[in-house]
Each structure stands twice: as structure tokens, then as C-alpha cells.
Amino acid sequence: MVATDDRHSPQGESPTFDLSAYLAQRQALVEAALERAVPITYPEKIYEAMRYSLMAGGKRLRPILCLATCELGGGTLEMAMPTACALEMIHTMSLIHDDLPAMDNDDYRRGKLTNHKVYGEDIAILAGDGLLAYAFEVVAETKNVPPERLLQVIARLGRAVSAAGLVGGQVVDLESEGKADITLETLNFIHTHKTGALLEACVVCGGIIAGVSSTDLQRLSRYAENIGLAFQIIDDILDITVSSEKLGKTAGKDLQAKKATYPSLWGLEQSKQKAQQLVDAAKAEMAHFGEKSRPLQAIADYITNRSY
Ligand code: GRG
Secondary structure, eight states: OOOOSOOSOGGGOBTTBOHHHHHHHHHHHHHHHHHHHSOOOSSHHHHHHHHHHHTSOOOOHHHHHHHHHHHHTTOOHHHHHHHHHHHHHHHHHHHHHHTSTTTTOOSEETTEEOHHHHHOHHHHHHHHHHHHHHHHHHHHTOSSSOHHHHHHHHHHHHHHHSTTTHHHHHHHHHHHTTOTTOOHHHHHHHHIIIIIHHHHHHHHHHHHHHTOOHHHHHHHHHHHHHHHHHHHHHHHHHHHHSOHHHHTSOTTHHHHTTOOOHHHHHOHHHHHHHHHHHHHHHHHHHGGGGGGGHHHHHHHHHHHHOOO
């Protein structure tokens, strides 16, 4: 099963900013940096398993967000690239663990068999652990960024993956499975933690690396909060409206697992409207930054217009 490649819908572009070209260029930079970051060495099996999922494609939205906010704050791509790679490593490890039989039990991810289907559950767990640990090492070894900023980045990343972030969201998600009476509050908790926490870390860490003010960090954080929730609402919509081939993972899983989703609470139309309102609110946060925020404005639009 292979995901089709219409990644950057022209609908996501503003007339004056070529988002497709921007995303393609940034993706290529990230791919090259990831390629260099994880060479295969002894014991080869674990590096191969880590690289299998890390280099399997994906939109690379998280590293691209981190690079974009660093540039917005006056920093360079070089300053943010190690953290950008670390964010993709953390995201990939969360996908590997999410797909395990003990969690979502999925066979396909990013258009390929899941990690445990190829390497077995034991190696898949370790590949996730290896990527998570390596992410922090990569950030700590960043050159040309003041150490106190790197320390803040490491603290933010730690919090984003912890029980106060991804892990906590995943626990409530597991507890909620099969329950018909999940409230909007619980659904929001799951997604602000499972999906939102890491997206927020991407945006905020780029700002920290660039050394932006705490007021601007708060603006970036609010932007991220809004796009994070919009991203998840669209994810829920795509799960019921798009094929497995196009998604690169098993479609219709939410319905099958009787999971509460935004469309199941609000219906499709209202879910789309809510996502649009959140994207508009995210873009409003960027108005303060003027022209420099074009990429982040266009990425916010892309989130609601994406097709996989
Ligand atoms: C972090 C220590 C630690 C453990 C993981 C399994 C788990 C705890 C959390 C689950 C996190 C998870 C899988 C959230 C879903 C996030 C999401 C919407 C993923 C899809 O992101 P895309 O569409 O995927 O950006 P690509 O493949 O394009 O990168």
C-alpha cells in the first residue's frame, strides 16, 4: 500500500506564497539532515528498524514548523535543524509505539507495513526507545545556539512527551476506547495532549532557539494550540472520508474501534467549520509578525486543506 503523492494541495496556497515549493524545499532539507543523523552501525538491526520508520516519508510538518518559527524569530535554519530532526524522531517513535498490538494494533503506516510487522514487537519497542533517547542527544549537541536556550528546548520536549503531554493523552485515549459517553472535554484533553503538545513544542522550540521574547513565545504557543486542534479535527475527518491508499494507514479505524471523534460529536460539516475557525484564530495570532509570518499563515491554511 503506497500513499499517493498529491501532498501539497494547491488549495492550501495563498496567491502570493508558493506553499508547495516551500514545503518541498523544507522537506528535502529535513530528509537530508535525518539521513545524516542516523547512520547504520553495529548492532545494525536496531538502526535499520529506527531508519525504517524515520525515513518512510510523512509530511515532515513538525520539523518544518520548528524551522519556520526559528526563521520568523530571526534565527537560521542551521540553528533549528537538530531540534527539527529531534521532533521528527519523537513523532516517529510515538507512531511506532501507537501502532503496536498493545496500543492501536495497526498494520500500515506511512504507506508501509508498521515497524513491528517487519521487525517484531521487541525490536519495534526498542526502535521507538532508541529514537526518543537519540532525539535529546541531538538537541544537546546543537552548535551555535546558547546553552541556556538548548536547556529550555530540552525541558519543553521532555514535557511534551511526558505524562503531561503525549503519554497522558495516549492513556486517556486508551481508557476511552469503546465508551459511548465520551465528553467533548475528554476528547479535547486527548487531542491537546496526544497531538497538540508536540505541535506546540515544534512551534515554541523554534522561537526559543531564535531567542524571541516571552510575549512572542505566547503568541506562537496560541498559534500552535489552534492549529493543533484543527489538525486533529481534520485527521478525524480524513479517517472517514479518505481511502487507506491515500492516507498511507488504515482508514476507518475510529469507526471500527467505536472511538469518539469530532465528527461523531459534531457531524462532518460542523467539524469542518470548527477547524476553519481554529485556523483563522491561529492566523490572527500571526498578524503581529507581518510579512515574516507568511509561511506559518500558509501552513495553517494547509492544515484544513490537506488531503492526507
Ligand atoms: C512519547 C514516550 C512516548 C510514547 C508514545 C503512543 C504514544 C505514547 C502516543 C501516541 C501519539 C500519537 C500517535 C498521536 C497521533 C498524532 C497524529 C495526528 C499523527 C499523524 O501525524 P501526521 O499526519 O503523520 O503528521 P506523518 O506520517 O505525515 O508524519
